[in-house]
Amino acid sequence: MVSKQIWMLVGAFILSMNVHPVLSQSSSAKWTVVSNQSEISQLSWRDLESIFLGERELWKSGQQVIVVMPASKTPECQWLADLFFDGNLTSLQKHWLSVVFQGRSRPPVFLDQEDEIIRYVEQNPGAIAIVFSSIPHRLYTWELQ
Amino acid sequence: MILLSLFTQWKSVPIGLQQAFTSFVYGCCPCLLVGAFSLAPISSKAQKTEVRFFGHQEFAVLDLTSANPFGDQSQFVIGEQDLFINSQLNDRISFLGETVIRPKSDGLFEASIERARLKYALHSQHSIIVGKMHTPVNYWNDVYHHGRLFYPTVDRPRFFTMVVPLHTMGIRFQGQNLGKLKFGYDVLLGNGISSTDILDMSHQKSLTLAAHIKPKRNMRLGLSYYRDLIEENRIGAHSGHGSNMPMMENRYQGDIAYDIFSLSFASFQAKNEILLELAYNLSSSDSLGQARNFLSYAYYGRRLFEREVIYGFVDYSKISDLDLHVMPQDRIKFGFGIRHEFSHLVVAKIEFNRSTNVSTPAMGMHTMHMLPNRNNLLIQLAYGF
Numbered sequence: 001m002v003s004k005q006i007w008m009l010v011g012a013f014i015l016s017m018n019v020h021p022v023l024s025q026s027s028s029a030k031w032t033v034v035s036n037q038s039e040i041s042q043l044s045w046r047d048l049e050s051i052f053l054g055e056r057e058l059w060k061s062g063q064q065v066i067v068v069m070p071a072s073k074t075p076e077c078q079w080l081a082d083l084f085f086d087g088n089l090t091s092l093q094k095h096w097l098s099v100v101f102q103g104r105s106r107p108p109v110f111l112d113q114e115d116e117i118i119r120y121v122e123q124n125p126g127a128i129a130i131v132f133s134s135i136p137h138r139l140y141t142w143e144l145q
Numbered sequence: 146m147i148l149l150s151l152f153t154q155w156k157s158v159p160i161g162l163q164q165a166f167t168s169f170v171y172g173c174c175p176c177l178l179v180g181a182f183s184l185a186p187i188s189s190k191a192q193k194t195e196v197r198f199f200g201h202q203e204f205a206v207l208d209l210t211s212a213n214p215f216g217d218q219s220q221f222v223i224g225e226q227d228l229f230i231n232s233q234l235n236d237r238i239s240f241l242g243e244t245v246i247r248p249k250s251d252g253l254f255e256a257s258i259e260r261a262r263l264k265y266a267l268h269s270q271h272s273i274i275v276g277k278m279h280t281p282v283n284y285w286n287d288v289y290h291h292g293r294l295f296y297p298t299v300d301r302p303r304f305f306t307m308v309v310p311l312h313t314m315g316i317r318f319q320g321q322n323l324g325k326l327k328f329g330y331d332v333l334l335g336n337g338i339s340s341t342d343i344l345d346m347s348h349q350k351s352l353t354l355a356a357h358i359k360p361k362r363n364m365r366l367g368l369s370y371y372r373d374l375i376e377e378n379r380i381g382a383h384s385g386h387g388s389n390m391p392m393m394e395n396r397y398q399g400d401i402a403y404d405i406f407s408l409s410f411a412s413f414q415a416k417n418e419i420l421l422e423l424a425y426n427l428s429s430s431d432s433l434g435q436a437r438n439f440l441s442y443a444y445y446g447r448r449l450f451e452r453e454v455i456y457g458f459v460d461y462s463k464i465s466d467l468d469l470h471v472m473p474q475d476r477i478k479f480g481f482g483i484r485h486e487f488s489h490l491v492v493a494k495i496e497f498n499r500s501t502n503v504s505t506p507a508m509g510m511h512t513m514h515m516l517p518n519r520n521n522l523l524i525q526l527a528y529g530f
Contacts (some may be wrong), residue, residue, distance in 0.1 A: 107195050
């Protein structure tokens with residue numbers, strides 16, 4: 001049962017150069033997966049990629065997966081494209097437009113500021129995002145497997 | 146604001162367009178109501194309604210008779226305008242609607258609900274879908290629908306006007322992204338080719354079985370089987386075959402057992418794009434027996450620069466002389482063009498294509514005319530937002 005206090009489970013996701021070569025070329029920002037789903041502690045890189053490609057509709061809890069992403073005009077969106085689309089922001093946009101048009105995935109939520117993203121994830125069960133700013137201290141940190 | 150602007154200029158709009166627009170409003174009023182109450186991105190209840198619009202416009206130089214080297218006519222053309230609505234109703238149920246307004250040859254417009262479906266997520270990768278939808282017979286119909294923005298070329302393959310059923314009303318069981326190869330399946334039971342969106346004259350339903358794998362990102366290999374009984378060879382609302390059927394007075398009036406086996410391969414990578422569609426159609430009547438038709442479409446595109454793709458395609462259709470559903474033909478269409486992607490929302494294409502007969506079908510009651518050779522120069526602007 002969800003208490004008033006919002007528990008946010010945070011997967012601390014620090015990738016080494018060996019795991020994902022692309023990241024070595026991007027900023028040295030810390031990449032953090034944020035969600036209120038405890039399941040993210042079990043996520044692998046492949047699972048995370050699948051979620052951010054719109055290939056997964058429900059969590060094990062039965063709640064819908066809501067992908068939250070930074071708006072395309074922000075540098076954070078480019079970093080997201082670095083993670084999953086070989087650095088091609090247009091490919092990210094085309095991919096999501098296409099899968100939503102096909103009806104195979106739900107549209108992601110695009111927000112301008114990271115604090116808006118974190119607030120959205122707090123308020124919406126099932127939401128998941130990757131943020132690049134510092135983690136609020138009241139959050140739980142989990143290491144992704 | 147757009148509706149207010151249109152209302153104030155309503156009296157200056159041609160009557161035909163007024164009537165078409167009124168029909169459009171009545172026809173998709175529920176969709177408009179949902180769109181009018183679309184929610185802001187931030188919602189504590191996580192319900193999200195998204196309204197998008199897709200369309201295209203063209204300039205065409207058409208050579209219809211091969212007699213004039215400069216073509217017979219040229220025209221600016223307004224293409225289909227597509228209102229797309231997607232709404233998440235709760236954690237498991239979502240709605241997708243697609244309403245298209247298209248111009249008719251008489252200068253008026255017609256509205257059509259192309260997709261109106263509810264999807265229930267049984268599990269993370271398995272769903273039940275009910276309503277009107279495109280048949281997952283092949284990659285093109287399952288992925289592109291009416292979105293010219295997504296088409297790699299100006300127009301869809303010819304076999305959509307001859308063999309492939311575009312839509313159906315029915316129930317669909319779907320699975321996707323299963324396992325390492327991202328296996329997907331579709332089982333679709335729905336109204337057949339001879340039906341409309343509200344009427345099917347028998348208990349006979351069409352069946353579509355489809356499966357695919359995605360061994361690599363942006364790559365898909367799929368197979369499908371479609372089965373239907375076209376009662377009294379009627380043209381329904383879902384076929385799109387009318388332009389290639391014999392005239393009514395000469396048309397076969399009996400039932401036609403209809404099977405389509407399809408193979409699709411698509412690979413859209415950073416530099417190279419490949420799309421291959423193959424269809425083998427069995428069309429059986431009591432009168433002439435079984436007709437075996439073969440249709441194929443092959444596309445290749447090469448990305449020259451970040452936003453430019455040059456492409457070529459070959460579209461071959463062989464309809465047997467024994468076929469009583471569509472007119473026999475042995476025809477090939479090939480073309481080449483260049484596509485410029487201004488962004489993911491605006492794409493321009495310039496294409497030249499030529500259609501010609503490979504051989505002459507045997508003359509008979511069901512063969513009305515030889516299709517003329519055609520040369521076309523097309524410029525298309527496709528957009529979405």
